[in-house]
Amino acid sequence: MHNPQLNAHGELTHLLSIDGLPREVLTHILDTASNFLEVSDRDVKKVPLLRGKSVFNLFFENSTRTRTTFEIAAKRLSADVINLDVSRSSTAKGETLLDTIDNLVAMHADMFVVRHAASGAPYLIADHLRRVGRDDVHVVNAGDGRHAHPTQGLLDMYTIRHYKKDFTNLTVAVVGDILHSRVARSDIHALTTLGAAEVRAVAPKTLLPTAVEKMGVRVCLNLAEGIKDCDVIIMLRLQNERMNGTLLPSAGEYSRCYGLTPEILALAKPDAIVMHPGPMNRGVEIDSEVADGPQAVILPQVTFGIAVRMAVMSIVAGN
């Protein structure tokens, strides 16, 4: 099957989704990222790889952390970064997505970092670029609808590998609003591709996508059961803005049943790590005592995220 992310030689030219990428591609990105980590500790926090290239941050949906870390990553690669607040500009005046892209290509864009509320928007852009013969312009998905957030998935894998070295013996729990979460989907695809022993989807039934078992996860409706003997716990944000009232009785009720407290965390392995993609709702899905505790690796995730995004951008730009 044709994979729109790969060129004729099987090399990554766009990063659209982790689903469908071979294990070697994921491992190569993680290995490359480990070499970029050190760049941020230098006197001059820059390498000249993307000097003279223009990276356009196209965020059709709000984001601070992801946009900022992509911007930092591109700047540490010496690229010129242009941030477009698209939601407040031409789109508001009625321009279509692909017209916006054509205009930016006419401004000699070399790479688009795209966040969009519609699942598949980055695919549409990559496909359009191919059809207009601009395979030299690259697309990196920074989150599309409920579908995928591949760089978050990769930085989560980097974090897990950093602390646990190997995936094959790991039990990983993904906890919370899996239904609305593109992070959960990317994490689950990455974990199964990298060979994690067991991946658990822990959530109330109303926050699980239909047929989630087909992604290779074990469903746990009970938090204690889902956390028991885990090596890694990935907490998801309760996406209040995407709730439509009938999914949960209240945030308080959710917190009582699915909030990660020190007592629940004690059921996991003693050296289990706790991750969260941010932004956190303290006191809802995660207790402050856990979020600020010794097992949390939430801030290292952010640091690793820059190195992972540098790796992704330099790999796609070179292919």
Place this chain on the structure above:
Amino acid sequence: MPLTDLPDAEAQCAELAELIRPKLSPDTALVGIHSGGVWIARRLRELLGLSDEIGLIDVSFYRDDFGEKGLHPQIKPTSIPFDVEGRALILVDDVLYTGRTTRAAINELFDYGRPASIQLAVLADRGGRELPICAEFCTWQVDLDADEELVLEADASAHLQWRLARHA
């Protein structure tokens, strides 16, 4: 060319150390370019009795052929475990050819600070320079055909030896 015609790389390391020894200063630090240069720099540090750890450099992020070839698939970490500011650096590589790797390594070193000087030490100089670069310390001048490549290898007991590869 049969293997027996190639010189002993370990003996060349000892020879290179003796070339460097009279020029050593208290500020001298060695930086090896992955992979061969790192092996040689380790030998030199031991032979010269230097106390500072050696620096390791991978020039993949500074190469001038990124536009044509993309990112090198196997990158090793760059690690400069000392402050380069004001140091007398000796950059160590196995083979000097076009000079482009040396250029990339010099640029990378300057992103860590401003060294007092940088000199180049290599086991082999095969000519074919494309940049104004020369080695202060070199043990072997060799003429090779364009399709030939000198490869420095470490065997299981970490003994260094040359291999001559021929490309189609």
